[in-house]
């Protein structure tokens with residue numbers, strides 16, 4: 001059974017003193033098709049601190065892609081608030097949206113074909129966003145753009161294949177070039193949707209390590225949406241979404257023992273939202289056969305949740 005502690009602060013709170021780069025409060029997204037409404041996000045709260053590397057996990061249909069589409073500026077929530085790097089995603093106009101997608105966020109998608117243009121080389125793919133924003137302050141002169149392309153290909157360890165087209169690259173190399181493309185305009189936030197979904201285990205580890213090293217060396221705030229349980233091993237914070245809301249978080253840290261040896265410690269927390277709601281893990285609910293109504297008791301240092309046995313008496 002999972003040892004889940006309730007985190008006694010606001011759901012997904014960024015550490016004290018840090019700057020919140022992603023802040024979602026009460027995010028709701030309702031889709032209506034053929035008169036049927038699906039509530040994909042049901043009041044989701046999430047905070048990610050600047051320069052953090054966070055994995056977002058959850059079962060199929062839990063709302064991960066819906067959240068990522070909103071954070072990437074491609075979709076608008078039905079209600080709630082979402083602010084990314086100071087941009088309010090609910091109130092931005094069409095011009096702000098283009099600017100936001102070009103400058104503020106970078107994306108890496110699961111399908112390698114969606115990330116790269118097939119008829120351009122790796123270097124040309126990385127250069128393209130710099131050419132598109134050449135009038136912008138981050139563009140610089142031609143030689144500066146060349147230097148930036150070389151620097152990014154070096155950082156992602158794909159400089160040796162700079163002149164190959166995507167079909168001449170392995171899946172892992174394609175995703176590393178895709179990260180270089182996403183980082184070209186020096187975004188503040190990097191969003192990756194199942195970046196290892198089409199890769200074998202070895203290539204997945206490579207790509208996750210590439211994301212980690214880009215995060216560490218540039219400080220870009222990074223959110224990775226994934227089904228892949230191995231991703232959690234590569235990040236210090238994993239947020240789980242269940243039924244359109246954040247439900248639990250796993251925080252990992254390295255501790256040094258008295259003997260000087262390093263230990264990796266992982267602690268799981270239930271997420272408590274601003275109005276006091278939390279989701280009990282399914283294995284807790286099953287273990288005590290909790291249903292419909294439960295009894296709560298406030299103890300000096302904890303809250304007890306017990307099954308309601310009234311009808312059995």
Ligand SMILES: Nc1ncnc2c1ncn2[C@@H]1O[C@H](COP(=O)(O)OP(=O)(O)OP(=O)(O)O)[C@@H](O)[C@H]1O
Nearest residue numbers: 031033038040058059060061062063064065066067
């Ligand atoms: N455009 C849409 N129209 C109607 N329903 C939608 C739409 N997009 C998503 N949904 C529904 O919203 C819910 C959440 O979907 P979402 O794609 O965000 O889940 P997910 O966690 O990303 O799933 P997966 O891991 O399978 O990609 C699902 O019930 C889905 O069917």
